[in-house]
Amino acid sequence: MASRSRGWSSTRQLEIANCCARLGRRGRRLPLASSMSIRDLIPASLRTLPRDGVLLFVSRFTRLFAYGALSVILVFYLVSLGLSEAQVGVLLTLTLAGDMAISLLFTTQADRIGRRRMLIVGAILMAGAGVAFASTKNLLFLIVAGTIGVISPSGHEVGPFLSIEQAALSHVVPARSRTEVFAWYTLAGSLATALGAFCGGAAAGVVQKASLSTSDSYRVVVLLYAALGVALAFLFTRLSSSAEADMSATTASGVSARDFLGVGRSRSIVLKLSSLFALDSFGGGFVVQSFAAYWFYLRFGVAPVKLGLIFFWANVLAGISALLASRLATRIGLVRTMVVTHLPSNVLLILVPLMPNLSLAVLVLLVRFSISQMDVPTRQSYTMAVVRPEERSAAGGITGVARTAGAAISPIFAGFLFSRPALIDIPFFIAGTLKIAYDLVLYREFAAIRPPEEAD
Secondary structure, eight states: OHHHHHHHHHHHHHHHHHHHHHHHHHHHHHHHHHHHHHHHHSOHHHHTOOHHHHHHHHHHHHHHHHHHHHHHHHHHHHHHTTOOHHHHHHHHHHHHHHHHHHHHHHHHHHHHHOHHHHHHHHHHHHHHHHHHHHHOOOHHHHHHHHHHSOOOSSSSOOSSHHHHHHHHHHHHSOHHHHHHHHHHHHHHHHHHHHHHHHHHHHHHHHHHHTTOOHHHHHHHHHHHHHHHHHHHHHHHHTOOGGGSOOHHHHHHTTOTTOOBTTBSTTHHHHHHHHHHHHHHHHHHGGGOHHHHHHHHHHHHOOOHHHHHHHHHHHHHHHHHHHHHHHHHHHHHOHHHHHHHHHHHHHHHHHHGGGOSSHHHHHHHHHHHHHHHTTHHHHHHHHHHHHSOGGGHHHHHHHHHHHHHHHHHHHHHHHHHHHTSGGGTTHHHHHHHHHHHHHHHHHHHHHTTOOOHHHHO
16 A cells, blocks of 8 residues: 555656646747747838838937927917917917928928938927927017927927938838838827827926916926927937938939929829828818817816827827728728728718717717828828839928918918807818818829839
8 A cells, every 4th residue: 555655656746747847848938939929019011120210210209299299288388378369370370381381491402412411400490499489478489480490289290300201211111011111100100199298288287286387387398399309300310321312313313304393203293192182281270289179178178187188099099090001001002091091080070079078079089080090101102102212202392391381271260260169169160071072082083093012
């Protein structure tokens, strides 16, 4: 009996030893498996990005964080300085007009003078505008600073940065992965805008609790905007010469006779796209994020801290929607993706002011943002695809300026509408209707014009 017990004990000990050995071997394999799985989470298109591509992603995140933080408090800050809603509308329109002029000048000269130089100067103008807005309450000085500098009232891209960066990215990634890279690029910006909106609203609320005046609490965020402009300039100094355009190839291709702001053979399609993008932005200018946030305050009394949280999630959803755009575009094409996602988002925009309470209004807004940005990477990729490579910076600049021009006009009208309590819902109706018209005309004009990667 004792020997049988000893035999059973030896058998159990051997089984336990074997089990421990197997666990040990599995444990030694876990770090390798974990590292492989983490690496697999990074899309192949991003794993192959060169150093300059990574810097451009970081610069976009930094810039859009600053834009998002400023957009939530900008109208509140200007009103706290003593400006009326109508004056704010005029100021924002002139600010966007100045951004348009700066963008047109910089983007059409970037390939010749140097992309890095233009980006650095643009960042300096951004920082200078932030310092000026934080230093004065005089309307004339604010107009001068906003016109010469770079200020984003919408939380979205303004200035020369986007067009120059996208031209550089288009040269360093294959055509078939361009839309996916642009989708991640858009996602990075949307997440940055979301985080900036949240931090901007939260920072203003925290500083107000520290017994500072309302205008001083908003001024802290404006100074943060200026500081991030300085950081952006430093990032651009780290770009290498490989980010620059190959001017020798441009000359050899015979485009030295370009007769329209840097574009020649692509002139017709650039003009058509520019006019349509201007229409879309004109509609969107009625409900830029600064005015949308102010609408929630006027309609439901929402404080800036809560507004920051609302637009944080709105921009997160917008970024995710942009990421999904590349997969949809591979199935149905770039133009169809732009239209079938943008059209329902504009219907939802019209529905926002029709909601009877804050919860439903926020819900409709968030659903709208969850699909509203799917046209962004596809639109940007389409523009880069249908123009000649040596004309990409100029084409991106011209279409970008057209968007800015459209968005620059409408805040004047929006400001007057917001100054009358009975009319604060009208901007949403105007914006949605104009943007739906843009979708329908875009499909009619460009459904048959396919980029090279879709024609293969």
